[in-house]
Amino acid sequence: MKFFRFNGGLAAILLVIALAFRLQATGTGLSTSDVWLIFGSAVTVFYWATIGRVFTPARTAILGLAAGAGLIAVALQGVEIASGFTPGPSAAVVALTVLSFLTSAAMLGGACTAMILGHWYLVIPSMEVKHLQRAVGYHIVTLALRISVVAVVLLQA
Numbered sequence: 001m002k003f004f005r006f007n008g009g010l011a012a013i014l015l016v017i018a019l020a021f022r023l024q025a026t027g028t029g030l031s032t033s034d035v036w037l038i039f040g041s042a043v044t045v046f047y048w049a050t051i052g053r054v055f056t057p058a059r060t061a062i063l064g065l066a067a068g069a070g071l072i073a074v075a076l077q078g079v080e081i082a083s084g085f086t087p088g089p090s091a092a093v094v095a096l097t098v099l100s101f102l103t104s105a106a107m108l109g110g111a112c113t114a115m116i117l118g119h120w121y122l123v124i125p126s127m128e129v130k131h132l133q134r135a136v137g138y139h140i141v142t143l144a145l146r147i148s149v150v151a152v153v154l155l156q157a
Contacts, residue, residue, distance in 0.1 A: 001051070003120055007113065008048035015041040033076035040069030074101050096153055103146040110139035 019041050026034060043066040051059065078098035082089050114135040121127055 003117070005048065005051050007116055008044065008051050010112065010116070012041070012045045012048040015044050031076070031080055033073050033080055036069050036073035036076060040066055040073055043069060070105070071102070074098075074105050077101060092156070096149065096156065099149045100153065103142060103149050107139070107142040107146050110135065110142045114139050 015037075019037055022034060022037060023030075030038075043062060047059075047062045047066055050062075075098050078101035079094055081101075082094040082097035114132070117132050117135050121129075121132060
Protein backbone atom coordinates (compact mmCIF):
# COMPACT_ATOMS: atom_id res chain seq x y z
CA MET A 1 0.00 0.00 0.00
CA LYS A 2 2.89 2.38 0.71
CA PHE A 3 4.11 1.99 -2.88
CA PHE A 4 0.74 3.09 -4.23
CA ARG A 5 0.60 6.03 -1.84
CA PHE A 6 4.10 7.10 -2.87
CA ASN A 7 3.37 6.68 -6.58
CA GLY A 8 0.04 8.49 -6.25
CA GLY A 9 1.72 11.27 -4.30
CA LEU A 10 4.41 11.69 -6.94
CA ALA A 11 1.78 11.85 -9.68
CA ALA A 12 -0.26 14.38 -7.69
CA ILE A 13 2.77 16.60 -7.04
CA LEU A 14 3.89 16.51 -10.68
CA LEU A 15 0.37 17.28 -11.93
CA VAL A 16 -0.11 20.19 -9.53
CA ILE A 17 3.26 21.66 -10.57
CA ALA A 18 2.39 21.18 -14.26
CA LEU A 19 -0.99 22.77 -13.63
CA ALA A 20 0.61 25.78 -11.95
CA PHE A 21 3.01 26.34 -14.85
CA ARG A 22 0.27 25.77 -17.42
CA LEU A 23 -2.15 28.20 -15.81
CA GLN A 24 0.61 30.80 -15.39
CA ALA A 25 1.49 30.50 -19.09
CA THR A 26 -2.11 30.74 -20.31
CA GLY A 27 -3.08 33.71 -18.17
CA THR A 28 -6.80 34.08 -17.62
CA GLY A 29 -8.23 32.03 -20.49
CA LEU A 30 -8.71 28.31 -19.96
CA SER A 31 -8.74 25.92 -22.88
CA THR A 32 -10.63 22.64 -22.91
CA SER A 33 -7.41 20.74 -22.24
CA ASP A 34 -6.79 22.98 -19.20
CA VAL A 35 -10.19 22.06 -17.77
CA TRP A 36 -9.45 18.35 -18.25
CA LEU A 37 -6.00 18.84 -16.69
CA ILE A 38 -7.58 20.51 -13.65
CA PHE A 39 -10.13 17.70 -13.35
CA GLY A 40 -7.51 14.96 -13.74
CA SER A 41 -5.23 16.66 -11.21
CA ALA A 42 -8.07 16.98 -8.70
CA VAL A 43 -8.99 13.29 -9.05
CA THR A 44 -5.32 12.28 -8.68
CA VAL A 45 -4.92 14.39 -5.53
CA PHE A 46 -8.16 12.84 -4.21
CA TYR A 47 -6.79 9.35 -4.95
CA TRP A 48 -3.54 10.11 -3.15
CA ALA A 49 -5.34 11.59 -0.14
CA THR A 50 -7.64 8.58 0.24
CA ILE A 51 -5.61 5.54 -0.90
CA GLY A 52 -5.40 2.98 1.86
CA ARG A 53 -7.51 5.12 4.15
CA VAL A 54 -11.03 5.25 2.70
CA PHE A 55 -12.70 4.44 -0.62
CA THR A 56 -10.44 1.41 -1.06
CA PRO A 57 -13.09 -0.59 -2.99
CA ALA A 58 -13.44 2.31 -5.43
CA ARG A 59 -9.69 2.59 -6.01
CA THR A 60 -9.82 1.18 -9.55
CA ALA A 61 -12.67 3.48 -10.55
CA ILE A 62 -10.88 6.53 -9.15
CA LEU A 63 -7.67 5.59 -10.98
CA GLY A 64 -9.61 4.97 -14.20
CA LEU A 65 -11.26 8.37 -13.92
CA ALA A 66 -7.91 10.09 -13.35
CA ALA A 67 -6.25 8.21 -16.23
CA GLY A 68 -9.15 8.92 -18.58
CA ALA A 69 -9.10 12.63 -17.75
CA GLY A 70 -5.34 12.67 -18.27
CA LEU A 71 -5.61 10.97 -21.66
CA ILE A 72 -8.24 13.44 -22.78
CA ALA A 73 -6.19 16.41 -21.52
CA VAL A 74 -3.01 15.23 -23.29
CA ALA A 75 -4.86 14.45 -26.53
CA LEU A 76 -6.63 17.84 -26.53
CA GLN A 77 -3.37 19.62 -25.83
CA GLY A 78 -1.83 17.82 -28.81
CA VAL A 79 -4.69 19.04 -31.00
CA GLU A 80 -4.26 22.60 -29.68
CA ILE A 81 -0.52 22.57 -30.29
CA ALA A 82 -0.88 21.12 -33.80
CA SER A 83 -3.47 23.77 -34.65
CA GLY A 84 -1.17 26.51 -33.40
CA PHE A 85 1.68 25.71 -35.79
CA THR A 86 -0.20 26.04 -39.04
CA PRO A 87 -3.68 27.27 -39.87
CA GLY A 88 -5.88 24.31 -40.71
CA PRO A 89 -3.34 21.49 -40.18
CA SER A 90 -3.88 18.22 -41.97
CA ALA A 91 -5.42 15.29 -40.12
CA ALA A 92 -2.06 13.49 -40.32
CA VAL A 93 -0.25 16.34 -38.55
CA VAL A 94 -2.87 16.46 -35.80
CA ALA A 95 -2.84 12.66 -35.40
CA LEU A 96 0.97 12.50 -35.23
CA THR A 97 1.09 15.35 -32.71
CA VAL A 98 -1.50 13.65 -30.50
CA LEU A 99 0.32 10.30 -30.81
CA SER A 100 3.59 12.02 -29.96
CA PHE A 101 2.10 13.56 -26.83
CA LEU A 102 0.45 10.30 -25.75
CA THR A 103 3.52 8.12 -26.31
CA SER A 104 5.70 10.62 -24.46
CA ALA A 105 3.34 10.63 -21.49
CA ALA A 106 3.09 6.82 -21.48
CA MET A 107 6.86 6.45 -21.64
CA LEU A 108 7.40 8.95 -18.81
CA GLY A 109 4.79 7.19 -16.65
CA GLY A 110 6.32 3.80 -17.33
CA ALA A 111 9.83 5.02 -16.58
CA CYS A 112 8.77 6.67 -13.31
CA THR A 113 6.85 3.59 -12.18
CA ALA A 114 9.66 1.19 -13.07
CA MET A 115 12.23 3.41 -11.38
CA ILE A 116 10.19 3.74 -8.18
CA LEU A 117 9.39 0.03 -8.12
CA GLY A 118 13.04 -0.84 -8.75
CA HIS A 119 14.12 1.28 -5.80
CA TRP A 120 11.34 -0.28 -3.73
CA TYR A 121 12.99 -3.65 -4.31
CA LEU A 122 16.13 -2.27 -2.69
CA VAL A 123 14.13 -1.62 0.47
CA ILE A 124 12.07 -4.84 0.40
CA PRO A 125 14.14 -7.44 -1.48
CA SER A 126 11.67 -10.24 -0.68
CA MET A 127 9.09 -8.82 -3.13
CA GLU A 128 8.28 -10.88 -6.20
CA VAL A 129 10.30 -9.78 -9.22
CA LYS A 130 7.39 -10.34 -11.66
CA HIS A 131 5.96 -6.90 -10.82
CA LEU A 132 9.20 -5.18 -11.78
CA GLN A 133 9.45 -7.30 -14.92
CA ARG A 134 5.92 -6.23 -15.91
CA ALA A 135 6.78 -2.54 -15.37
CA VAL A 136 9.97 -2.88 -17.41
CA GLY A 137 8.05 -4.72 -20.15
CA TYR A 138 5.52 -1.87 -20.27
CA HIS A 139 8.39 0.62 -20.51
CA ILE A 140 9.94 -1.31 -23.40
CA VAL A 141 6.60 -1.31 -25.26
CA THR A 142 6.14 2.45 -24.74
CA LEU A 143 9.72 3.06 -25.87
CA ALA A 144 9.10 1.08 -29.07
CA LEU A 145 5.87 3.02 -29.70
CA ARG A 146 7.67 6.32 -29.12
CA ILE A 147 10.45 5.35 -31.54
CA SER A 148 7.83 4.38 -34.12
CA VAL A 149 6.01 7.71 -33.84
CA VAL A 150 9.26 9.68 -34.10
CA ALA A 151 10.31 7.62 -37.14
CA VAL A 152 7.01 8.38 -38.87
CA VAL A 153 7.37 12.07 -38.06
CA LEU A 154 10.90 12.10 -39.48
CA LEU A 155 9.74 10.35 -42.65
CA GLN A 156 6.95 12.93 -43.06
CA ALA A 157 9.32 15.88 -42.63
